[in-house]
Amino acid sequence: MFPSDDHPGEQWVDQDAGPVVRPYALTGGRTRPTGEKVDLLALVCAVRGTSVDLSQLEHEQLLMLGLCRVPRPTADLAADLDLPLGVVRILISDLRERGLVTIHRPAPVGLTDPKILKDVADGLRRI
Amino acid sequence: MAYDGYEPALPAADIPFTIKILIAGGFGAGKTTLVSSVSEIRPLRTEEVLSERGESVDSLDGVEQKSTTTVAMDFGRITIRQDLVVYLFGTPGQQRFWFMWDELAYGALGAVVMADTRRLADCFPSVDYFERHDMPFVVAVNCFDGVRRYPLDSVRRALDLSTNSPVVLCDARRRESCRDVLVTLAEHALLRHSRSPEALPAG
Numbered sequence: 001m002f003p004s005d006d007h008p009g010e011q012w013v014d015q016d017a018g019p020v021v022r023p024y025a026l027t028g029g030r031t032r033p034t035g036e037k038v039d040l041l042a043l044v045c046a047v048r049g050t051s052v053d054l055s056q057l058e059h060e061q062l063l064m065l066g067l068c069r070v071p072r073p074t075a076d077l078a079a080d081l082d083l084p085l086g087v088v089r090i091l092i093s094d095l096r097e098r099g100l101v102t103i104h105r106p107a108p109v110g111l112t113d114p115k116i117l118k119d120v121a122d123g124l125r126r127i
Numbered sequence: 128m129a130y131d132g133y134e135p136a137l138p139a140a141d142i143p144f145t146i147k148i149l150i151a152g153g154f155g156a157g158k159t160t161l162v163s164s165v166s167e168i169r170p171l172r173t174e175e176v177l178s179e180r181g182e183s184v185d186s187l188d189g190v191e192q193k194s195t196t197t198v199a200m201d202f203g204r205i206t207i208r209q210d211l212v213v214y215l216f217g218t219p220g221q222q223r224f225w226f227m228w229d230e231l232a233y234g235a236l237g238a239v240v241m242a243d244t245r246r247l248a249d250c251f252p253s254v255d256y257f258e259r260h261d262m263p264f265v266v267a268v269n270c271f272d273g274v275r276r277y278p279l280d281s282v283r284r285a286l287d288l289s290t291n292s293p294v295v296l297c298d299a300r301r302r303e304s305c306r307d308v309l310v311t312l313a314e315h316a317l318l319r320h321s322r323s324p325e326a327l328p329a330g
Contacts, residue, residue, distance in 0.1 A: 127207075
């Protein structure tokens with residue numbers, strides 16, 4: 001419910017409402033990315049040397065570009081930026097549309113490649 | 128300018144392998160403790176707009192009437208090599224978050240199901256899920272202080288596992304113990320793969 005002139009004293013946001021600026025304010029209210037859904041472990045990688053004007057970007061998108069100078073999974077970016085996954089997916093899609101990042105599908109190596117499975121088992125044994 | 132594909136901007140050799148392992152089990156079974164014992168842990172928030180599937184009544188059209196639900200997951204990272212990183216996802220246990228499980232499970236190496244022998248039934252839904260999806264999993268019986276220990280065979284019988292999934296004891300507070308659970312899972316996945324690659328689901 002939105003406050004109205006008829007009920008000026010009505011309190012419509014309480015402490016349970018969470019942050020007053022809701023995360024989707026960053027995305028202009030959009031809750032779905034354009035194009036296909038970006039996988040949790042899809043690797044996001046900043047494109048170097050583009051001539052795109054960065055002044056139109058949100059602060060969070062600039063932070064994201066800095067973080068993915070080396071390829072980083074979507075979930076990693078969300079945890080580092082402390083933003084919900086849904087919001088990060090939309091911001092990534094926008095960066096992709098501007099040609100500022102590339103997105104690489106994660107290979108489902110766990111199911112198909114015995115060499116990688118062995119490397120994981122051996123690697124975990126050493127931690 | 129339209130974006131037109133997923134061409135790598137980097138040589139393929141520079142793209143790391145990312146491995147996903149799910150940590151499931153009932154509330155309070157030790158999922159968070161395990162993830163923090165063995166990895167660099169951070170919270171991962173998702174804020175999902177509930178679809179018709181997740182919401183029984185959704186008769187209003189305006190976007191402002193859609194409800195969102197926030198889920199905080201335990202999210203851990205173990206860097207094995209620069210080009211090989213394991214990510215742990217503590218799966219949200221409550222039933223209303225099950226809409227997320229298919230995405231979490233997609234492409235995963237396998238799962239650890241944490242079990243507490245005082246509330247063994249809490250892990251049944253997770254076991255059912257991974258059996259139904261033919262995903263490798265290990266049941267880790269968390270040894271809480273002062274709780275009666277049961278022989279693993281009787282835990283296995285109580286779980287009524289339909290597969291040969293390993294059942295192991297663990298102390299989620301101890302790094303080595305958690306590491307051993309993850310190694311058991313990776314070896315189990317490898318064994319399954321080498322024994323019957325043709326038996327794996329096509330998609």
